[in-house]
Amino acid sequence: DAGVIQSPRHEVTEMGQEVTLRCKPISGHNSLFWYRQTMMRGLELLIYFNNNVPIDDSGMPEDRFSAKMPNASFSTLKIQPSEPRDSAVYFCASSLGQNGNTIYFGEGSWLTVV
């Protein structure tokens, strides 16, 4: 399996622009997670889907952030409008969705908002 695939790997955008990050989970996994990593705050869980349904979005920082999972093989995380403080590495991860299963991470999307 190719693992969790994220795109883009790197993005530099201007403040106010819309940013869309994409994720393809591992085939057969039914849980998907979006994490954000910064030096200051470490790894933060933003949102968690199970069987394509958002289960917990309490980690989403503001209304500017939204996430969707239209089908089992695709998810997006959108920031609109983007701000410099959104600069971070955004990780998508997936798991089999059963208690105690390993979470597999993508390589991350490195976002810089200038």
Added chain:
Amino acid sequence: SQQGEEDPQALSIQEGENATMNCSYKTSINNLQWYRQNSGRGLVHLILIRSNEREKHSGRLRVTLDTSKKSSSLLITASRAADTASYFCATDAEGDKFYFGSGTKLNVKP
């Protein structure tokens, strides 16, 4: 917060030495996992230990879990320069939601 917190924040050792990292957490858990992150990369799963287990081994890795103290330790024996990375513990108290600590940055000097 249910996050695990690793200690120390940074650790520098010589190749061949053992490295021990600790993780403390706040609430009861079902499982605890350790992950490694090389600079600029995603997190890679190392080992999972369940709440009813006390110790687990995987190659040069040894993980212990003390649920009474709400703590875990990761021991890397005979460290190598390639072990240089950040190490995170992840805890779950709500099914599949895992929360990560801030990590221990390990530097193994050749």
